[in-house]
Amino acid sequence: MSDLLRLATAGSVDDGKSTLVGRLLYDTKSVLADQIDAVTRASVDRGLDTPDLSLLVDGLRAEREQGITIDVAYRYFATPNRTFVLADTPGHVQYTRNTVSGASTAQLVILLVDARKGVISQTRKHAAVLALLGVPRLVLAVNKIDLVEDPAQVFADICAEFTSLTSSLGWAAGDVVEIPVSALHGDNVAVRSENTPYYDGPTLIEHLESIPVDAEPHRVGLRFPVQYVIRPRTAEFPDYRGYAGQVAAGSVTPGDDVVVLPSGIRTTVTRIDTADGELDSAHAGRSVTLILADDVDISRGDTIASPQDAPEPIGEFDATVCWLAEKPLRPGARLLLKHGTRTTQAIVGSIVERFDEQDLTTEANPDTLALNEIGKISVRVAEPIVADDYRLNRHTGSFLLIDPSGGNTLAAGLVGDAIAAIELGERV
Incomplete structure (x- = not known):
């Protein structure tokens, strides 16, 4: 069982995500005494009888004053196990893009709902x-x-x-x-609650500690995007490559x-x-330096792969994207595409369909994709990329679309038709 779990929170506004995260930090003794003292003082200033644990994670003053969270924040905590x-x-509708970012590498997501509102x-x-x-895994935390x-x-x-x-x-x-939890009072977060006799399952922390976190299934062979070519050219290492x-x-x-892609040259790892x-x-997941038997022309952006299932470099493909920018995406947009260690020019050929997350249906050939909307697009790139379908591998099947003028990230993309899998009720 892995000793590291990557997780994320999600949910609507005021469902209590910040309070729950604060409770997790507090109950696992992952905050310093002076932080607790500061939160206690701030809570008293607000007229509260108990510490407002959400203040442990809402770090920006503007956020604290409004009582909201507006960005993804990474927290680290530990238990003995x-x-x-x-x-x-964040929970606001306009920040769905942040949920995409935060959950993209998560092995588990805690999705909160307010017991008074239910599934919205x-x-x-x-x-x-x-x-x-x-x-791969979800926890529904029915808060309050x-x-x-x-x-x-x-x-x-x-639950039904x-x-x-x-x-x-x-x-x-x-x-x-x-x-069922109460983040404010700590019910079923770290300690089993006597207030929920109808529930006999684990506490949240017990569940997070006990679930198996296996490595991603080996659906594809070796994929090694080259980040840097090391050539010291020193007396000690005159020929090192x-x-x-x-x-x-x-x-x-x-x-x-x-095999080295996209060139197709074969060699051996020594x-x-x-x-x-x-x-x-x-x-x-391991960062290493590979030494090869042959002096092959390899540069940043190339991929070293197993020849048995090496993907064919692609110049045109369909992809599922979540649009992250205020300015809508339109067909014909000229952007940069970053896939692994390779960045290349790209053109969006067409917007094939737009996905409705509420009723799980699609609208064919929309004119645009607006902020936070999800759709399928066709893409053409100037240099071929070595990609797998996202359903086969999350790392080699994902990419970013970038504004070539300002460098801002415009979209998070998945190679292949992930929307079709969702419509069929299949796991990606």
């Missing part, structure tokens, strides 16, 4: 986005359960509706867990045959170097 990296995302449109939107991103008259019935009704939603989006029953980067998929061992010495093998 596991370390956690948490992306705390923003809940459905977030669930659809998380399904598109291929998030202490504020409803019949909590057992309310919890059962919300959410199960229906997640089933239609392709999650298996075992991948979704519902927990290494190719540095991070293993994006699969694994590599000295002696493995590989050694795997790191700052701490040589390795016998390297798996996905």
